[in-house]
Amino acid sequence: MKTRSFQGGIRIDDFKRFTERKPIETLPPPPKAYLPLKQNAGSPPRPVVEIGAEVSAGEVIAAPSGAVSSTLHASVFGKVSAIADHPHPSGADSPAIVIETAAAGNGFSGMEPMVDWEGAAPEDIRARVLEAGIVGMGGAGFPAQVKLEPPPGKKIETAVINAAECEPFLTVDHRLLLEETEKVVAGLKIIMRAAGAARGVVAVESNKADALDRLERALEKEENIFTVLLTVKYPQGAEKQLLKTVADREVPSGGLPADVGCLVHNVHTATAIADAVLHGRPLIERVVTVSGFGLDRPGNFRVRLGTPFSRLLEAAGGPPDGELRLIAGGPMTGVAQRDLGTPVIKSTSGLVVLPPLPRARNLPCLRCGKCLTVCPMGLVPCDLARAAEKGRREDFAGLSGADCMECGCCAYVCPAARDLVQFIQLGKALEE
Amino acid sequence: MKGSLPTKKKFTVSPAPHFFSGRTIPKVMWTVAAALLPALAASVIFFGWRAVRLQAAAVAAAVVTEAVISRLRRRPLTIGDGSAVVTGLLLAFNLPPDVPAWLAAAGAVFAIAVVKQAFGGLGFNIFNPALGGRLFVAHSWLSRMTTFTPPLTAETAGLDAMTYATPLGAAREALVERIPSLWNMFIGNTGGCIGETSALAILLGGMVLLSMGYISWRIPAAYLGSVALLTWLLPVGEGAVALSPLEHLFSGGLMLGAVFMATDMVTTPVSGKGMLAFGLGCGTITAVFRLYGGNPEGVSYSILIMNAFTPLIDRFTRPRVFGTLKKGLWPRKA
Numbered sequence: 074m075k076t077r078s079f080q081g082g083i084r085i086d087d088f089k090r091f092t093e094r095k096p097i098e099t100l101p102p103p104p105k106a107y108l109p110l111k112q113n114a115g116s117p118p119r120p121v122v123e124i125g126a127e128v129s130a131g132e133v134i135a136a137p138s139g140a141v142s143s144t145l146h147a148s149v150f151g152k153v154s155a156i157a158d159h160p161h162p163s164g165a166d167s168p169a170i171v172i173e174t175a176a177a178g179n180g181f182s183g184m185e186p187m188v189d190w191e192g193a194a195p196e197d198i199r200a201r202v203l204e205a206g207i208v209g210m211g212g213a214g215f216p217a218q219v220k221l222e223p224p225p226g227k228k229i230e231t232a233v234i235n236a237a238e239c240e241p242f243l244t245v246d247h248r249l250l251l252e253e254t255e256k257v258v259a260g261l262k263i264i265m266r267a268a269g270a271a272r273g274v275v276a277v278e279s280n281k282a283d284a285l286d287r288l289e290r291a292l293e294k295e296e297n298i299f300t301v302l303l304t305v306k307y308p309q310g311a312e313k314q315l316l317k318t319v320a321d322r323e324v325p326s327g328g329l330p331a332d333v334g335c336l337v338h339n340v341h342t343a344t345a346i347a348d349a350v351l352h353g354r355p356l357i358e359r360v361v362t363v364s365g366f367g368l369d370r371p372g373n374f375r376v377r378l379g380t381p382f383s384r385l386l387e388a389a390g391g392p393p394d395g396e397l398r399l400i401a402g403g404p405m406t407g408v409a410q411r412d413l414g415t416p417v418i419k420s421t422s423g424l425v426v427l428p429p430l431p432r433a434r435n436l437p438c439l440r441c442g443k444c445l446t447v448c449p450m451g452l453v454p455c456d457l458a459r460a461a462e463k464g465r466r467e468d469f470a471g472l473s474g475a476d477c478m479e480c481g482c483c484a485y486v487c488p489a490a491r492d493l494v495q496f497i498q499l500g501k502a503l504e505e
Numbered sequence: 506m507k508g509s510l511p512t513k514k515k516f517t518v519s520p521a522p523h524f525f526s527g528r529t530i531p532k533v534m535w536t537v538a539a540a541l542l543p544a545l546a547a548s549v550i551f552f553g554w555r556a557v558r559l560q561a562a563a564v565a566a567a568v569v570t571e572a573v574i575s576r577l578r579r580r581p582l583t584i585g586d587g588s589a590v591v592t593g594l595l596l597a598f599n600l601p602p603d604v605p606a607w608l609a610a611a612g613a614v615f616a617i618a619v620v621k622q623a624f625g626g627l628g629f630n631i632f633n634p635a636l637g638g639r640l641f642v643a644h645s646w647l648s649r650m651t652t653f654t655p656p657l658t659a660e661t662a663g664l665d666a667m668t669y670a671t672p673l674g675a676a677r678e679a680l681v682e683r684i685p686s687l688w689n690m691f692i693g694n695t696g697g698c699i700g701e702t703s704a705l706a707i708l709l710g711g712m713v714l715l716s717m718g719y720i721s722w723r724i725p726a727a728y729l730g731s732v733a734l735l736t737w738l739l740p741v742g743e744g745a746v747a748l749s750p751l752e753h754l755f756s757g758g759l760m761l762g763a764v765f766m767a768t769d770m771v772t773t774p775v776s777g778k779g780m781l782a783f784g785l786g787c788g789t790i791t792a793v794f795r796l797y798g799g800n801p802e803g804v805s806y807s808i809l810i811m812n813a814f815t816p817l818i819d820r821f822t823r824p825r826v827f828g829t830l831k832k833g834l835w836p837r838k839a
Contacts, residue, residue, distance in 0.1 A: 085524065164518075241524065313827060326828035396515045400523055409518040429517045436530055437628030442721075442775040443528075450827040455775065456819075473826045481522030488528045489628070495520050 078304035081449035095372040106379030107416040109169040113208040115141030131181030144206035148357040148377040151175040160415040162401040184353040198267035205349035211339030214420035230334040232270040237310030240403025242364040246340035250284035260343030273298035365426030367393030383413040436489040444483035454483035461500030469500040534587030540710035547703035551656035560597040562606040566613035567593030595635035598700020612642035672756040673801040690755035701761040711764035727784025728763040735792035762804035779822035
């Protein structure tokens with residue numbers, strides 16, 4: 074089957090071989106769960122429990138606080154021991170609810186299964202998604218219920234499941250497609266119902282051929298759901314590039330997928346939605362790929378939210394000795410971590426261990442033009458970085474700096490090792 | 506690390522992306538230097554010891570000048586990145602075989618100190634340093650720079666010791682018997698500057714750079730293509746003999762200029778379209794100079810003139826931004 078692609082991007086070793094054949098392993102709950110309030114884009118929820126409260130796994134501990142917000146649940150049975158600042162994967166400490174685990178066990182206190190979801194009103198499904206605290210689990214953390222509501226005046230025709238998983242090392246979506254195929258399909262159908270989409274697509278990069286087979290068998294009976302095979306290229310999984318490849322439509326600058334009649338959700342988000350609607354299960358755990366170099370047992374682990382990184386690394390055979398880089402997320406856009414006590418949050422898709430890479434950075438721009446050739450958005454990263462460096466707000470805006478999605482392709486190829494992404498982030502902040 | 510994990514460990518916290526292509530400035534520059542080796546070999550074959558001493562003088566002067574200036578600017582030494590060596594070699598390639606070594610050194614000092622460092626150093630210079638150095642030397646010591654002796658292998662080309670031993674010079678003076686055969690022009694068995702005569706050697710190096718993705722095909726293709734087209738279509742100026750497009754491509758500094766100097770990343774446009782426009786401009790100017798100009802050469806001038814236009818070309822040849830429509834020729838205000 075011919076694969077489709079988009080312009081720009083980079084072809085890199087995907088290092089999936091370390092974990093793509095490792096079945097998902099469920100780890101026991103941690104002795105303490107550290108649940109940061111900020112686990113979604115938009116405004117963080119407000120705590121509704123106090124220190125000393127006894128909570129069940131699945132119980133609401135923080136309620137939504139605005140139009141773009143989500144719900145936070147206890148991920149373990151136990152007692153709230155603190156509400157205080159704690160390390161956060163984004164790098165800065167932020168307030169977290171700490172629960173001392175009382176009992177292990179897979180039970181949860183949740184909501185009623187929506188048995189009749191196929192006939193349910195879309196707003197009811199969206200309400201359930203909000204109640205379950207589901208956010209984009211591919212890394213963005215955008216509250217899922219907001220995406221399921223098309224903006225006024227726009228219709229969503231196609232719901233797309235983003236199974237590109239273009240970041241190297243990560244294999245969460247791949248394993249879910251293999252091991253929970255029916256759940257992914259169910260999640261897509263629920264999404265289609267909630268958004269009013271007549272058509273569904275599961276878009277898979279061609280390095281997941283086994284998952285594609287599974288999917289096609291599961292979709293045999295479905296008339297409105299198709300698979301699309303994608304070229305293996307980073308960042309194929311970026312929303313705009315995905316839609317360009319799948320539907321041959323460009324989301325307008327400053328616009329949303331809804332502007333081209335589409336809606337995109339990550340594979341794990343789809344399984345979480347299926348769990349919430351079919352089983353009444355709120356979002357209290359997720360699958361994380363632990364991979365990189367120097368690990369004895371890299372793998373894919375299902376852990377309760379709030380599990381510290383140290384437990385995941387132990388399960389993978391412990392980090393190697395010596396200095397290293399620990400990345401939360403993928404190596405292209407992930408955040409380097411400094412504290413093993415940092416917890417897994419809703420959008421933590423992976424933990425990647427890399428050796429240090431000392432090199433001279435931010436040498437002068439050679440004007441070689443490599444960054445232009447790889448930019449999937451057609452920008453001129455070297456000029457954007459220069460404008461940002463000089464504080465030239467108008468120049469930056471004129472060069473469409475706001476359209477940068479910070480994929481990192483430019484910095485990857487830059488021979489002068491310039492921190493292009495960071496300069497562009499600086500430029501975006503100039504606008505404020 | 507087995508057993509219980511401490512929560513604090515030595516982590517390097519650096520910004521994303523955490524992966525890197527492996528392409529560095531030294532890698533690029535030294536690879537270009539390596540790609541110049543065939544031309545260097547050709548220069549020694551055809552011009553012998555004279556070529557070697559000029560290259561040594563130019564490279565040494567370039568490296569020392571850059572080191573001294575780095576110290577004066579209180580900056581870390583940059584000579585390890587290979588760019589000074591490349592500039593020295595390219596400058597030497599642009600010199601006739603009999604100029605004194607001090608002239609080569611003077612050109613290199615000017616190229617590095619004025620054309621490159623005074624503008625801000627690597628990445629900030631507007632003009633090609635080697636060509637700027639050559640121009641300085643050509644206009645300061647005019648007669649030395651226009652005196653050419655034939656190559657060591659001249660007998661095989663049927664030439665004897667004459668002052669107008671370059672193919673272009675001969676064509677300009679309509680001295681048909683002194684125009685070498687196309688084959689000799691291709692391999693480099695002609696009079697001329699020590700590194701520019703052998704189109705074959707230059708092309709070999711160019712192919713290497715192209716296959717490794719270090720230069721784009723666009724500038725050489727547009728440059729050579731437009732020279733070929735224009736020299737084919739346009740009549741030659743009075744009193745001169747017309748050369749065929751291929752003869753034009755293989756003579757003078759065109760091959761060296763199109764493959765190694767017009768492709769210098771710092772001084773040329775950044776986008777693909779811009780590179781084509783740049784090559785086209787160079788080709789047009791070179792063709793017009795060669796056909797109608799006072800001087801039979803035109804490559805150095807054309808590249809330097811186009812270098813000046815690079816920022817403007819960059820402004821008008823930006824790629825289309827994803828999710829937008831191209832709005833005519835004039836870019837938005839920026």
